[in-house]
Amino acid sequence: MPESNIEEEVRRLLTDVSGRDASTLEAESDLVNELGLDSLAGLRVLAAVEKRFDVRFPDARLGEFRTLQHLLDFISAESP
Amino acid sequence: MKIGLIAMSGVRVRTPELAELGVSLPQFVNRGKVIASLPSLGLLTVAALTPDDVEVAYREIQDVDPDADLETFDLVAISSFSAQIDEAYALADRYRAAGIPVVLGGLHVTLMPDEAAGHADSIVVNGAEGAWPTLVEDFKNGSLKPRYEGLRKDVFKSPNYVHPRFDLLRGRPYNRLTVQTSRGCPLNCEFCAASIRITSAFQQKPVDLVIAEIKDALEVTDQPFFELADDNTFINKKWGKEFLEAITPLGLNWFTETDISIADDDELLDRLAESGCRQILVGFESPSSNDLTSIDPNNWKSNRGDRYLESIEKIQSKGVTVNGCFIVGLDTQTPDIFQRVKDFVDRSQLLEVQITVQTPFPGTPLYHRLHQEGRLLQERYWDRCTLFDVNFQPKHMSVEELESGVRWLFSEIYNEREFTKRKRHYMELVKARM
Numbered sequence: 041m042p043e044s045n046i047e048e049e050v051r052r053l054l055t056d057v058s059g060r061d062a063s064t065l066e067a068e069s070d071l072v073n074e075l076g077l078d079s080l081a082g083l084r085v086l087a088a089v090e091k092r093f094d095v096r097f098p099d100a101r102l103g104e105f106r107t108l109q110h111l112l113d114f115i116s117a118e119s120p
Numbered sequence: 121m122k123i124g125l126i127a128m129s130g131v132r133v134r135t136p137e138l139a140e141l142g143v144s145l146p147q148f149v150n151r152g153k154v155i156a157s158l159p160s161l162g163l164l165t166v167a168a169l170t171p172d173d174v175e176v177a178y179r180e181i182q183d184v185d186p187d188a189d190l191e192t193f194d195l196v197a198i199s200s201f202s203a204q205i206d207e208a209y210a211l212a213d214r215y216r217a218a219g220i221p222v223v224l225g226g227l228h229v230t231l232m233p234d235e236a237a238g239h240a241d242s243i244v245v246n247g248a249e250g251a252w253p254t255l256v257e258d259f260k261n262g263s264l265k266p267r268y269e270g271l272r273k274d275v276f277k278s279p280n281y282v283h284p285r286f287d288l289l290r291g292r293p294y295n296r297l298t299v300q301t302s303r304g305c306p307l308n309c310e311f312c313a314a315s316i317r318i319t320s321a322f323q324q325k326p327v328d329l330v331i332a333e334i335k336d337a338l339e340v341t342d343q344p345f346f347e348l349a350d351d352n353t354f355i356n357k358k359w360g361k362e363f364l365e366a367i368t369p370l371g372l373n374w375f376t377e378t379d380i381s382i383a384d385d386d387e388l389l390d391r392l393a394e395s396g397c398r399q400i401l402v403g404f405e406s407p408s409s410n411d412l413t414s415i416d417p418n419n420w421k422s423n424r425g426d427r428y429l430e431s432i433e434k435i436q437s438k439g440v441t442v443n444g445c446f447i448v449g450l451d452t453q454t455p456d457i458f459q460r461v462k463d464f465v466d467r468s469q470l471l472e473v474q475i476t477v478q479t480p481f482p483g484t485p486l487y488h489r490l491h492q493e494g495r496l497l498q499e500r501y502w503d504r505c506t507l508f509d510v511n512f513q514p515k516h517m518s519v520e521e522l523e524s525g526v527r528w529l530f531s532e533i534y535n536e537r538e539f540t541k542r543k544r545h546y547m548e549l550v551k552a553r554m
Binding site for chain 1: 295296342344345371373398399441540543544546547548550551
């Protein structure tokens, strides 16, 4: 999938989970602060990304994916 | 005229070893932060009961700088739970020394009115409905009475019901907002020191009033996560279904407390999952039926205990996580309880767990029984009513065994490794439902 499509898709997932428009979210913005994600919502974002892009975040690093850029970097590195 | 409403808040632990351990355990810290940051719905209700010609200011104790001059009001009202009551009394004493009259209210004041009266010009027992408007009028007329009795029933009926002043929270940072849908709980557990102590019977707010409050609260937050300030939301399953139908279109994420019977109703569970409910908190209290004997007058929990695991699995499979609460130090428990709770938590895959020590809050049936049996460690220990400190002689273990067992259980359940395992389990549940 082209990178621009991946980003669009992740923004859509973030919008779905948070209930807030993530289309203009800064890539480096903290998702908790900008989208008001609580801890469960943060996990639902990671679960949605795993399912959609067929990747798996390392369990010991679940707390590290705090920005859109973190998610995009991981997907591009791990996507089959 | 201006009235200052001051809420005592925050989580406290007195035993130094436990306090030190607690701050290093991620899941314990997380829930502590949530509880500490909830606004006082009681005082928002008091604000709404205040006549329109009187200005009110809502403050939380962290707003009050102990080293600065006191903010000036014509009258101050302070609401507190037992663990913070001595801090509330100290603040009340400061205000009274400065010539500003003080009213005290809340659960502790209701249960220990004579003690509270020593630190206040007036006290309100039970809820504020039925008492506060009269109190304000009396104060205006210079005839404040030392004690007012709030209503113990019909608080959600006209003309007693008022819509809490959520507008007073505008501009304040909250992770969650609270709305109450009921007061009391018919299970009537011996240890319970929640709203059951200020009501004569279970009271349920009509669905349309709850939804109107939520919509109003949404006006003051851009982070719409709601916590229902109930002791047992889904006692009435018919009401529950109507409520879920009404809250679903609002697109919220929310949390509440209820009992395990919710697992018996498939339709309710399906609606719950669709409604945005992310977690329910359930008081299991102990892992097996035998431990639960006599916790409540009808042995309701004891009769359910052997089905806990299948009920948790059923609820969590719908995508609603369960925050399981366990009490250690019950009279039925022996020193193997700590390992048994740990084993149960492992088997159940509960996403979140709350371990608390049995606490004889003043005025509860548990307090009266332990007092009669001579098992309270001190006559007055309110600052240790934290749910984490031991205040009584356990029946089948020593105080030291209970304290060290709690520390062991905390370190086994709240550590990073276990927390991560629970997070991964939740993610797999979410993925399975996508």
